[in-house]
Each structure stands twice: as structure tokens, then as C-alpha cells.
Amino acid sequence: MYLGLDLGTSGLKTLLMDGNQNVVGSAHAALDVARPHPSWSEQDPSAWVAAARAAIGELRAAHSGEFGAIKGIGLSGQMHGATLLDAKDQVLRPCILWNDTRSHKEAARLDSDPRFREITGNIVFPGFTAPKLAWVKNNEPGIFAKVAKVLLPKDYLRLWLTGEHISDMSDSSGTSWLDVANRRWSAELLAATDLGEEHMPALVEGTQPAGSLRRQLAAEWGLEGEVVVAGGAGDNAASACGMGIVRAGHAFVSLGTSGVLFAANGSYLPNPDSAVHTFCHALPDSWHQMGVILSATDSLNWLADITGKDAAELTDELGKDLKAPTGVSFLPYLSGERTPHNDALIRGSFTGLGHETDRVALTQAVVEGVAFAFRDSLEALRKAGTELSRVTAIGGGSRSRYWLKAIATALGLPVDIPADGDFGAAFGAARLGLIAAENADPLVVCSTPNTAETIEPDGALAGAYFDAYQRYRALYPAIKAV
Template structure:
């Protein structure tokens, strides 16, 4: 058996697979996000451990014999978080999360140093780790002075599991400190934020062993001590491993809390001006590009909360047949936006509202707004040298066929729906655990699932969607100008 642990924003998932990669069982532990000030987003790392313990306990209760035979563990996690430890490995402050925008001024200052884009292949976004440390230095100098190690969220879990300070390439590429082409820390970029390599975890590839399970935890869970913990991956790269999106030209669209249009690359193809993320993949000598929107299902969840109706019921009101855009537009910038705008201050909006704008019209506009945000990412990927001919849909939002029809029509590419199964980040992490434990060929393990159905663009509505996208594109500068 092999175990995948995925540390998300809303919870930890533990997924058990067998040697044939069949899912055997899973457990879950919930997490909350603290927002003490506008634009802030934090979690207590101690809660990650509690959620992981809960998930493992649930798995042990349902599958004790299978859990006892685990031979390898893989990790996946939310990216970019700044987890700060002192010299005694004590947490210094709550972790500043990926969707925290407080360090926008520090990000802009670092991005003004040409070395960052040159070496990382990316804009320095406020959500990345380096500007968060610059913010801590500027605003919490006493804490900054005590920082002995900076760990990404999943690597904090690794430290708890193994006692090691280690990370891997895909997650570390989102810090703004990694030389992404050379797959190593940059002393120059670290120095630009008054840090050095001693304060960073050591690096391995995602398929390699990065520590062994501590005896105390092994005894508690009823597994063998010292079993290998794989380097693992950031959540999107882990999802790509789960989906088999590891070869050039393969792509997926992820409808999670945030939204991702992910394309695998066989070589390093940076184009930071496009606001596309260019990161190392979890497999050696591979890279990937991502367009990222910060509020995908979060946009629908927001509407659900204020309307008092569940997200599933909101989308059900639209029926199964894709409708032409109504003229009401929605900008999904509830937490700012990354691709293509790199704007942490912009906020969402409805436009075109009228007396006849029903709840269903607002729901339709939200789904279309997220679809058009993915279209923005597709156009940015094209500018970065990547052309996509089809995508596979993953994430909780992909359960809505209406939403997938809107995305297919907005992107004008087919959207494949995988056969029933769990192929997300936890599954990808478990695959990496299998590879690290057995030395198996990564490409033979990270294969794509069968396709259950394909949603083609609605050719009758492509023109209407193109017109609506044109309106959508015109709204960003108008809203930005009105709120500056």
C-alpha cells in the first residue's frame, strides 16, 4: 500500500492506494482560514498536524490492515505559504497563505529587480513566498530576526513526519527564490530578501526519497518506521501526476477554490510578461506552465452564501442546456487576480444588472465569468508559447456539466471528463510515494485515466460567447480605473 497526504486550504486528505494504483480508502481532516485583516489569509501550522492526525485516524479506523502495509508516503500541499521556524523548530507566527495579498508593495519592489524574472521565469506575485518574508522583515522585525528555516506548508508536515527540513522543485519554484531553469536555490535572490541558503530546506526531485517516517508516528499509526517519504509536489503538480499530465501538450483545467489551467512542458519555457506561472514539475527534467485565477469555485461559494442556496442547487437552476450569455457579466476578482493582470487590489463586480436579473442570471454570470477568466489564462499560455487542443477537467466544480459546457465554449477546445475515480492531488502524492519507495519509472506510473465523456464547444453559441468575452475583457480596465 502507498499513502498520499494532501494538505489543502480547507483540509487534509489521506488517500490509500495499492500497488496496482487502485484507491483503497481515504480519510479527511478539516481546516479553517483566519482573515484577521482585509487581504490577510493565515492558518496555524499546528492545525495542519491536527487535521492530518484526524485524516489518518479515520483511515486507520476503516482500513487498519491495509494501512499497516504502507511502504511509501507522498506529500502534496497548498503552495507559497510562509511557515517560519526558529532555531528550535518552533513556529514563529501563523503561516501566511497563498491567497494573502498583504505583501503587494514588497512583491512590486522585488519584481522591479530584473534578477527575479530572469532567474525564476515568473513575475513576483504577492501570493509568493519571498515577498511575504520581505513583509515580515518590514512589519515584524523581531520575528524576522528569529527565522532559522522557511518551510512551505507540505514541507512543514514533512518535518513533523520525518524531522527533516526538505523540499522539492515544483513547490519551491513558487517561492521566487528558486532558479527554475537550473532547479536550485539562488543565493542572489535569497540575499535580496536578507536570507541565505542555510534558512532554506534542502532540495530533491518530487520522485525521490525525502526522509523516513519517525518511529513515534509509525507506532501510533501501526505502520513500519522509516518508510520513505517522497519529495512530493505542490498541489497543482501533484494533481498533474494524478491525472497523468506529465508529457508535453497534456493539460487540465482545475475548478477548485482557485482555478488553474495547467500545461506540461518538456523544456523550460518562461515568459513572465504573460503573468503565466512557469514552474518545475514534480518529475525530473520536466516543467509546467499555469494560468491561475484566485477565485474559481470560491466565486460560486460566495454567491451561495449571500443567496442562502447551496452551490449545487444554484447550478441546477440553470438546467442542462447551455444558454447564451444574458448581458450580465461577472468579474471573479474576489481576492484580486493573478493571470493575466497580476493585480492584488482589483475586486470583483457584476455589470449589466437590471430588474429582470434573477438569481439564475447571477449564477450564470458567475459561471461564465470564471470561464472567461480561464480564457484569459489560455490566451496568456499562447503568448508563452503553449498551444492547447483539449483539456481534462478536475476539481469540485467539474461536477457541474453546465459549467464545463461554458468552459469548453469559452476556450473553444474540448473538455474531457475522466472516468469515475479519485485522480487529484492526494492520488498524485500517493503515486509519488510509490515511485520513491519502489524506484519505478515515473512515466509508467503517472498515466492518464480513461475518459468517461467529452464536452465539445457549443458551436451555436461560440459567437455569443466571443462577444461576451469581449465585454468581459473591456471591464477590467474600466473597473480598475473606477476603483484606483
Template sequence: MFLGLDLGTSGVKATLIDGDQKIIGSASAALDVSRPHPGWSEQIPADWCRAAEEAIQGLKQAHPQALGAVRGIGLSGQMHGATLVDESDKVLRPSILWNDTRSFRQAAALDSDPQFRALTGNIVFPGFTAPKLGWVRENEPEIFAKVRWVLLPKDYLRLWLTGEHISEMSDSAGTSWLDTGKRKWSESLLAATHLEERQMPDLVEGTESAGTLRPELASRWGMGPGVVVAGGAGDNAASACGMGTVGEGQAFVSLGTSGVLFAANASYLPNPESAVHAFCHALPNTWHQMGVILSATDALNWHSGVTGRSAAELTGELGDTLKAPGPVTFLPYLSGERTPHNDAAIRGAFAGLGHESSRATLTQAVLEGVSFAIRDSLEALRAAGTTLNRVTAIGGGSRSRYWLKSIATALDLPVDLPADGDFGAAFGAARLGLIAATGADPVATCFAPATAETIEPDASLVAAYEDAYQRYRRLYPAIKEATM
């Protein structure tokens, strides 16, 4: 048996699989986020351990024999969080999370140093780890002086599980301290933030062993000795392992609160100027790129709140037959935008409204606007040297057939729907635990689920969608100029 633990922002999920990768059971526990000031987002690391304990105890209650047979544990986690501990592994302050924006000035200062983009392959975003340490140094110098270890959230969970200070490549690539091409810490980038390599955890690949479960925890959960804890992965890379998106040219589009276009790469292909994330993948000698939009289903949920109709009602009004784009264009920048603009200040807009614009017209524009934002990410990936022939759709938004048809036509790519099942980050983490414990082949283990259905682009509307996309592209600079 093998266990995957996914440490998310809102909770911890534990998934148990057998050697044939059949899911035996899952359990979860909730987490709260503290926002003591505008733009701040923090969690208490001890709460992660409590939630993991609660989820595992849930599995123990439901599947005690299966849990007792666990040989390997894999970890997945929310990325970029700054968890600061001292010489005795005492947490110095609440962890600063990925969606905390207080360090925007520090991020801009670091990004102005050319070596950061050159070595990491990425813009230094305010959500990344390095600028958070800059903020702590400037605002909490007494805390900064005591920092012995800087750990990412899932790696603090590893410390609790194993007593080891270890991270892996995919998560560490989101710190702004990793030389992403060489897959190692950069002494010069650390020095630029007044840190040393000795304050960073050791690095392994996500498929490698990164410690063994502490005997007292193994005993409490009914497990035997020597349970291997894998390096694991950041949440998107872990989801990719669960989806089988590990080989060159494989990709998925995630329609969650935010949207992600994730592509696996056999080589390192950075393109920071377009705000594409270029990170190490969880498997050795592989990388991945991500285009990230900040409001995907969040845009539809906003529209739902304004109109007083559920998202299902709104999309249901459109029917199943894809329509040509109308005169109304929607920019889904409700929280700013990441790819390709890296613009935290820009906000959304409807353009082309008329007396005839109905609720259904606006719903159609919202879905098309998100589809075009994903097209922006596709173009950014293409500029970085990635060619995609198809994508797999996951996330809550993929339940809307109209939206899937819109995305397929906007991208002019087939969109595959996986067969029913749980292929998320906890499942991907369990796969990594299996690989680390057994030495199984990583690529063969991380196979893709069966395809239940393929949504093809509507050939009769591809040209109309292209025209509408070009109109969409022209609106960003116009709105930016008018709102500066």
C-alpha cells in the first residue's frame, strides 16, 4: 500500500492506493487561513500536522489493515510558502503563503536583478518565497536573524514525518533560489537575499527517498518500520503525475478557481518575459511549463453572484451548441493577471455592451474571455518552444460542455476528458511514494487515465474565434492605458 498526502491551502487530503494503483480510500481535514492585514495570507504550520494526523486517522478508522501495509508515502503541497524555523526546528512565525502579496516591492527589486530571471527562468513574483524573506528581513529583523531553515509547506510536513530537512526540485523551483536548468540551489541568488545554502534543505528528485517515517508515527498509525517518504512534488507537478502528464508534449488545462495550462517538457525551456512558469518536474531530467490565469471558474462565480443565478443555470441557458463569438468581449482580470501580462493592478472589463446584451450574452462573453486567456497561455508556451497537439481538461469548469467546446475552438486543439476517477495531487503523490519505495519506473507508473471523450474544435467557428481572440488581445493595452 502507498499513501499520498496533499497539503492544500484549504485542507489536507490523504489518499491510499494499492500496488495496482487502485484507490482504497481517501480522507481529508480542513485548514483555515489567517489574513491579519490586507494582502496577507498566513497559516500556522502546526495546523498542517494536525490536519494530516486527522486525515490519516480517518483512513485508519476506515481501512486499518490497508493503512498498516503502507510501504511508501508521497507528499504534495501548496507552493511558495515561507516557513521559517530556528536551530531547534521551532517555527519562528506563521508561514507566509503563496497568495500573500505583501512582498511586492521586494519582488520587484529582486526581479530587476538580471541574474534571477537568467538562473531561475522565471519572473520573481510577489507570491514566490525569496521576496517574502526580503520582507521579513526588512520588517522583522529579529526573526530573520534566527532563521536556520527555510522550508516549503510540504517540506515542513516532511520534517514532522521524518525529522529530515529535505526538499525536491519541482517545489523548490518556485522559490526564486533554484538554478532551474542545473537543478540545484544558486549561491549567488541566495546571497542576493542575504541567505546561505546551509539554510536551505537538501535536494532530491521527487521520485527519490527523502527520509523514513519516524517510529512513533508508524506505531501510532499501525505501520511497520522503514516506511519510505518520497521527495514528492509541488501541487501542480503532483497533479501532473496523477494525470500522467509527464512526457514531452503532454498537457492539461485545469479549470479551477484559477486556470492553468500545464505542459511537460523533456528539456528546460524558460521564457520569463511572457510570465510563463518554467519549473522542474517531479520526475528526474524533466521540466514543465505553466501558463497561469488568476480567474477561471472564479470569473463565472463572480458573474453568478452578480446575476443571482447559479453557474449551472447560466451555462445551461447557452445550450450545448457552440455559438459564434458575439460583439461583447470580457477580460477576466478580476484579480489582475499572471500569464502573459504579470499585471497585479489590471482589472476586468466588458466591452461592446449594447441595449440588446442579455444575461446569456454576458455569460457567453465570460466563458469566451476565459477561453481566450487560456489561449494567451498557449501562445506564451509556443513562444517558449513548446508545441501541443491536444490537452486534457480537469477541474470543476470541465463539467460545462459548452465551455469545453469554446476552449477547444479557441485553442484549435482537441480537448480530452478523462474517465471518471480521482487523478489529483494526492493520487500523484501516492504514485511518487510507490516509485520511491519500490524503484518502479517513473514514466511507466505515471500513466494517463483512459479518455472518456474528446471534444474537437468546431471547424466552422475557428476563424470567428480567431477574429474574436485578436479583438480580445487589443483590449488589454487599451484598458491598461485608460486605468493607469
């Protein structure tokens, strides 16, 4: 048996998988995000451990016999978070999360140093880890002076599980400290933020062993023998492993809290000017590119809170057939935006509102706005040298067929829906646990699921969507100017 842990922003999921990759069961524990000031987003790392204990306990209670046969554990997690520990591994402050943009000035300063783009292959985004440490140094110098280790969120869970300070290549790519081409920490970039390699965890590939479960936890959970903990992956790379998006040319579109257009690459293809992320993949000698939207389903959830309807009710009101855009446009920049704008300060907007604009029209505009944000990412990927012929849909928002029709038409690409099953980040993490524990072939283990349905672009609405996208593109510079 193999256990996958996926530490998300709003919750932690556990998934138990057998050696034939059949999902035995899963469990979930919710997490809250603290926003003490505008642009801030934080979590207490102790809440991650409590959530892991709760979800693992639920899974163990429901599948006690199978749980006792666990031989490997894989980790997936929200990326970029700055978890700061002192010399005794005590947490110094709440973790600053991926969608926290307080360090936009520090990010701009680091990004103006050409070494960062040259070595990492990426813009220094405000959500990345390095500018967060620069912010702490500037604003909380007493805490910065005590920092002995900087861990990413999932790697704090690894510390709890194994007692080891270890990270993987994919997750570490989002720190602005990794030499992404050569898959190692850059002493030069660490020094630029007054840190050294001694502050960083050791690095392994996502498929490699990265510690063993502590005896105390093994005994508590009734596990015998060595339980290997894999290097694991950042959440998007883990989702790619779950979906089998590990070979060049394969891609997925993820409709989660944030949105991601992810393409696997067989070589290192950086183009930071496009605001596309170029990261190591979870498998050795492979990389990936992705465009990132900061507020995907978060945009619809925001509208749901405003209207008093849940997200599913809102999309159900749109009906089954794709509609032509109404002229109401929505920019989904509720927390700023990454691809293609790299703008932490821009905020969302509706335009084209009239007396006739009702709740359904607002929902349609939100759905289309997120779809057009994915089109922005597609164009950025093309500028970075990656062409896609189709994408696979994952994430909670992919349950809305209307939204997928809008995305297919906005992208001009077929969208594949996988057959029933759980192929997300927790499943990908469990696959990495299997590979590490059994020294299995990653390409064999990370196979693609069967396709249950393909949503083709709506040719009859292609022209209307193109016109609406051009209007959408013109709005960012207009809104930014004011």
C-alpha cells in the first residue's frame, strides 16, 4: 500500500493506493487561511500537522487492514510558502503563502538583478519564496536573524514525518533560489538574500527516497518495517504525475483555487519575459512550463459569497449550451495576476454592466474571464516555444461542463475529461511513494487515465469568443492606467 498526502491551501487530502494503483480510500481535513492585512495570506504550520493527523486517522479507521500494509508515502503541496524555523526546528512565524503579495517591492528589486532570471529561468514573482525572506529581513529583522531553515509547506510535513530537512526539485523551483537547469541550489542567489545553502533543505528528485517514517509515528499507526517517504512534488507537478502528464507535449488545465495551464517538457526551455513558469518536473531529467492564474475557482467562489448562491448553483443557472458573450467582461485579478502580467497590485473588475445585467450574466462573465485568462497563458506558452494540441481537465471547477466548454472554445483546443477516478495531486503523490519505495520505472507508473469524454471547441461561437477575448486583452492596460 502507498499513501499520498496533498497539502493544499484550503485543506489536506490523504489517499491510499494499492500496488496496482487502485484507490482504496481517501480522507480530507479543512484548513483556514488568515488574512490579517490586505495582500497578506498566512497559515500556522501546526495546523498542517493537525490536519494530517485528522485525515490520516480517518483513513486508517476506515481501512485499517490496508493501512497497515503501507510501504511508501509521497508528498504534494502548495508551492512557494515560507516556513521559517529556528535552530531547534521551532516555527518562528506563520507561513507566508503562495498567494501573499506583500513582498512585491522586494520581488521587483530581486528581479532587477539579471542573475535571478538567468539562473532560475523565471521572473521573481511576489508569491515566490525568496522575496518573502527579503520582506522578513526588512520588516521583521529579529525573526530573520533566528532563521536556521527555510522549508516549503509540504517539507514541513516531511520534517514531522521523518525528522529530515529535504525538498524536491519541482517544489524548490518556485523559490527563486534554484538553478533550474542544473537542479541545484544557487549559492549566488541565496547570498543575494543574505542566506546560504545551510539554510536550505537537501535536494532529491521527486521519485527518490527522502527519509523514512519516524519509529514513533510508525508505531502509533501500526506500521512495521521501513516506510519510505518520497521526495514528492509541488502540487502541479504532483497532479501531472497523477494524470500521466510526464512526457513532452502532454498538458493539463487545472481549475482549482488558482488556475494552471501545465505543459510537460523533455528539455529546459526558459522564457521569463513571457511570465511563464519554467520548473523542474518531479521526474529526473524533465522539466515543465506553466501559466498561472491566481484566482480561478476563487473568482466564482467570491461571486458565490456575494450572491448567497453556491458555485454549483451559479454555473447550473447557465444551462448546458454555451452562450455567446454578453458584452459584460470580468478580469479575474482578485489577488493580482501572474501570467502574463506579473502584477501584484492589479485588481479584478466588471465592465459593460447595464440595467439588464443579472446574476446569470455576472456568472457567465466570471466563467469567461477565467477562460480568457487561460488563453493568456496559452499565448505565453507559445511565446516560450511550447505548442499544445489538446489538454486534460482537472480540479474542482472541471465538474462544470459549461466552464469546460468555455475553456475549450477560448483556447481553440479539445479538452479531455478523464474517466471516473481520482487522478489529482494526492494520487500523484502516492505514485511517487510507490516509485521511491519499489524503485519502479516512473514512466510505467505514471501512465495516463482513459478519456471518458472530449469537449471540442464550439466552432459556431469561435468568432464571438475571439472578439470577447480581444476586448478582455484591451482591459488590462486600461484598468492599470487608472
